[in-house]
Amino acid sequence: MSDSQNNDKQGLIDTLKNPPKCSMLRMIVVGTLGGIIIWGALNIGMEYTNRSTFCMSCHEMTIPFEELKQTVHYKNRSGTTAQCADCHVAGSKTPTDYMFKSFQKIMAARDIIGHIKGTIDTPEKYEAHRLIMAQRVWAQMKERDSKECRNCHSYETMDPEKQKDRSVVKHEGAIEDGKTCIECHKGIAHKLPAGVDKTSEG
Amino acid sequence: MKKIAFAVVTALVAGGAVANPDWSKVAPVKMTLFYPGQSSLEWVMDKAEHSAVPDIVEKKRSCAKCHTGDANEVGDKIVKGAPAGNKKASIEPKPIAGKAGHVPVELQTTHDGSKIYFRLTWNSPKGGAPKQDNKNDMKVALLFDGGGTVEGAELNGCWATCHDDLRSMKSAKDDKKTKYVKGADLASGKFYDLIQFKSGKGEKPVDGHVIDKRVMEGGKSLIKAEGKKEGDKWVVTFERELAGKAPGDHTIVAGKMYNFGVAIHEDFSNARYHYVSLGYQFALDEKGKERNQISVVKQ
Numbered sequence: 416m417s418d419s420q421n422n423d424k425q426g427l428i429d430t431l432k433n434p435p436k437c438s439m440l441r442m443i444v445v446g447t448l449g450g451i452i453i454w455g456a457l458n459i460g461m462e463y464t465n466r467s468t469f470c471m472s473c474h475e476m477t478i479p480f481e482e483l484k485q486t487v488h489y490k491n492r493s494g495t496t497a498q499c500a501d502c503h504v505a506g507s508k509t510p511t512d513y514m515f516k517s518f519q520k521i522m523a524a525r526d527i528i529g530h531i532k533g534t535i536d537t538p539e540k541y542e543a544h545r546l547i548m549a550q551r552v553w554a555q556m557k558e559r560d561s562k563e564c565r566n567c568h569s570y571e572t573m574d575p576e577k578q579k580d581r582s583v584v585k586h587e588g589a590i591e592d593g594k595t596c597i598e599c600h601k602g603i604a605h606k607l608p609a610g611v612d613k614t615s616e617g
Numbered sequence: 618m619k620k621i622a623f624a625v626v627t628a629l630v631a632g633g634a635v636a637n638p639d640w641s642k643v644a645p646v647k648m649t650l651f652y653p654g655q656s657s658l659e660w661v662m663d664k665a666e667h668s669a670v671p672d673i674v675e676k677k678r679s680c681a682k683c684h685t686g687d688a689n690e691v692g693d694k695i696v697k698g699a700p701a702g703n704k705k706a707s708i709e710p711k712p713i714a715g716k717a718g719h720v721p722v723e724l725q726t727t728h729d730g731s732k733i734y735f736r737l738t739w740n741s742p743k744g745g746a747p748k749q750d751n752k753n754d755m756k757v758a759l760l761f762d763g764g765g766t767v768e769g770a771e772l773n774g775c776w777a778t779c780h781d782d783l784r785s786m787k788s789a790k791d792d793k794k795t796k797y798v799k800g801a802d803l804a805s806g807k808f809y810d811l812i813q814f815k816s817g818k819g820e821k822p823v824d825g826h827v828i829d830k831r832v833m834e835g836g837k838s839l840i841k842a843e844g845k846k847e848g849d850k851w852v853v854t855f856e857r858e859l860a861g862k863a864p865g866d867h868t869i870v871a872g873k874m875y876n877f878g879v880a881i882h883e884d885f886s887n888a889r890y891h892y893v894s895l896g897y898q899f900a901l902d903e904k905g906k907e908r909n910q911i912s913v914v915k916q
Contacts, residue, residue, distance in 0.1 A: 579686055579687055580682065580683050580684065580685055580686035580687065581669070581683035581684065581686075581687065584672070584678060584682050584683045585672075585683075588672060588676060612703075
């Protein structure tokens with residue numbers, strides 16, 4: 416066992432090229448445990464960065480969060496709450512969802528760039544960008560048939576007895592027309608950009 | 618000879634009419650009449666105000682389909698002058714303090730082969746506004762078409778008569794202009810028949826029609842209209858021939874769905890200051906699929 420760094424490095428590469436003999440069982444056990452730890456760590460990382468307080472660590476995000484707090488999605492009779500990640504890093508119930516969720520999480524690195532550049536770091540700048548940001552999210556939701564909404568809501572589990580007549584009628588119409596939630600329900604979590612009609616395609 | 622005469626008279630009486638229907642056998646229809654403010658047909662069909670216009674035009678949704686459950690809320694909002702519609706503007710420029718926004722009404726209707734009967738029951742809401750009609754504390758009217766003879770009536774009931782340029786409405790220019798049907802034609806049945814009871818002492822029931830204006834006479838089918846108030850509760854009954862006896866009277870036959878609406882003027886009011894029903898339909902002995910389609914069951 417040499418003390419020089421070079422030798423250690425060389426030793427490591429050699430070891431990797433010619434690993435010592437190890438039983439299949441040991442490999443499987445170590446590999447599985449290692450996999451669980453890595454997977455766990457990834458998940459913990461995902462969930463840690465999904466917490467609303469994490470989002471809020473960039474002060475720009477307090478603007479939409481304060482808007483969310485005024486809505487029934489945040490606070491209501493039953494206390495169920497949907498926060499940042501529930502819609503913006505939408506949950507995964509199927510394997511493909513998880514791939515998409517991970518992809519979105521990586522793409523969220525753009526937000527860090529935006530934060531460093533100060534793109535929306537004042538209320539005025541935020542307002543100036545509100546429409547573009549909203550349109551981006553709406554387009555994404557529409558493409559995914561409002562998966563973000565359908566993770567919690569579904570037509571089948573809506574109780575028509577508890578809905579207003581016009582809601583029942585509109586939802587029946589939406590099913591008939593193959594409309595997706597976000598086409599009508601814009602501006603339910605954050606303020607609608609100025610001049611946007613709730614049901615417009617913009 | 619006497620026996621024959623007696624038999625003939627009995628047959629005539631028996632075949633002719635039930636003098637007074639047994640109302641306990643007639644299922645009531647619960648309606649919510651609400652205060653409409655200045656919500657003319659033009660306002661209702663303006664997409665910028667009323668986002669449901671595509672549903673109305675393309676999917677032929679009736680007003681009742683969406684609004685039966687919340688007519689009370691709609692009326693309560695309008696009567697206060699609160700913002701209504703997508704433009705968030707009030708459609709009541711002169712809210713009357715303390716006026717109720719809606720009145721629950723029960724309608725019963727039956728027929729006996731030659732006459733049709735309507736009975737309406739409701740509690741008068743609190744009044745106290747300045748009088749517009751000095752004679753009549755209350756007026757109640759039914760408007761009905763000839764069974765799909767007025768365009769749009771199958772969706773809007775009697776809203777097809779309500780326009781923006783009528784007296785007291787938003788674009789009023791003539792303060793005597795009364796409700797009208799666009800493209801009305803008496804001969805082809807494109808009009809509403811109108812029957813009305815007025816509470817004023819000595820006031821006679823009205824049998825008229827609405828063509829290019831409101832005509833409060835000329836009908837011969839209405840036999841009688843009676844009303845009685847006990848405490849706050851009004852009970853008004855109409856008895857009308859099924860047959861149309863004059864121009865301006867529709868003949869009511871089986872196999873047709875008649876579009877109608879009810880309006881009640883309370884508290885000495887006039888013009889648009891009434892409570893109105895959403896569009897309903899009646900047919901003789903025929904229950905439609907929609908909940909605003911009433912079967913007039915024979916007694």
